[in-house]
Amino acid sequence: MSTPFLHARLDVPGRLHATVTADAGDVVAVVGPNGAGKTTLVRCLAGLLPDSGELTVDGRSWSTPHALPRDRRVGHVVQGRDLFPHLSARENVAFGLRARGVDRRTARARATTELERLGVGALADRRPHQLSGGQAQRVAIARALVTEPRLLLLDEPFTGLDVGVAATLRVELARHLASYDGVVVLVTHDAVDALTLGTRMVVLEDGRVAQTGTPTEVAARPRTDHVARLVGLNLVAAADGAGLLAFRPSAVTLSPTEPSGSARLRWAGQVSQLTPYGDGVRVGVRTSTGQDLIADVTAAAVAELLLQPGTPVWASTKETAVVRYPVDA
Structure with missing residues (x-):
């Protein structure tokens, strides 16, 4: 039996006690009601919240306190995009590379390439306040992908976007993720996100895994009221x-x-x-x-x-x- 690319046994007293595994290329859609522990799970994976469990990614231990956040190859897209307001789109995307010691010219060139891949290369010199919500989210995703993370964390990536913009971005993201060989953890409240982007689905309730399986399996036989409502049953x-x-x-x-x-x-x-x-x-x-x-x-x-x-x-x-x-x- 092969070792999973991602093996996370996360334990935050009173908040989260969950085990999540995934293979390379998986998109793990995490769903659950408010307060279920979704954001806590993401913060633990990113190393922003200490836990007493175990975390292994691509054969390497990321367990705290041994692996600091800067030592983890993580891309993290949070709600609200969280771009640096004083930097251009290109400099926002290049920031992670520069923090890892990449020289300025190389970092800017790679940032430009990533922005072009996401269809916003022409906006590279604009600051965040000059971008629409959909454009800013593309920049945020480019910033997360440019460092070639082994674990990509997407926390409600389409929140606050116009329905049409979200639908277009969902299609573009699916195209990019098709060739991604790490693991994506996607937190969402939208059944469309889970069913169209996810290859696995994890249902959290009260900080614990209530159900897991493929999105089709979970949607066909939900075990919680939240998932039943999510898929319209x-x-x-x-x-x-x-x-x-x-x-x-x-x-x-x-x-x-x-x-x-x-x-x-x-x-x-x-x-x-x-x-x-x-x-x-x-x-x-x-x-x-x-x-x-x-x-x-x-x-x-x-x-x-x-x-x-x-x-x-x-x-x-x-x-x-x-x-x-x-x-x-």
Whole structure:
């Protein structure tokens, strides 16, 4: 059995206790609710937060306190891009090389090449305040890649960008990562990021790994409410406690009285919220057992059932629309 390129057993008391492994070329999408430990994990990998675990990258130990942040071949893109405001785009990208002892001419030349690869070479002499959000993020990514890191950390790289800009940058980043032979750790709240860029997915909850697998595997059989919502599914525990049930909001029917028929699963509850969704309405339902469900219905159904927050309803779905699997699958 080969040794993984990345082996991280991270332990920060009260905040994080997680093990993450990945092979060369993997993009590990890390998801989880706010406070789950995602940023703590990234900071530990970058050496910015000490932990009592073990970290090995490409056969070398990066465990603290032996490996200082400057000794790690890490590229780090944080939320908000964090470019130096007094430096041009080229000098921002060259900064990491200069800090590693590369001469100024060589560093500037390599920075220019990296900016051109990301489509912003013509903006090399501009300062951060002269760049759009998408342009600044390309510069930040170029700065992270130019030092040829073995571990690339992307913490919510598309946050705050226009939807169209984020989509374009996502495609460009995927193209660059296709030839990257290190490991990428991508923290995201967006299912599109995880499913289109990730080769592995790690779900954190309360500082621990709640689920891991390929994005397709995790999306098909989520084990946490957060992931179920992320990929647009309802997730409930089976009545016998022996497994989980996943089903789409479009498979949920709402009615004012208890539906009949043995082929239906049903829950009594009341409407918690209504949100326009596509051509219809997404209705949140809080069941009598405290379970939150979502149903996609037409605007006509909302009017016919007189739905509003607090309205008593029954939510039901056919057995054939449900995927059942063990809790530990």
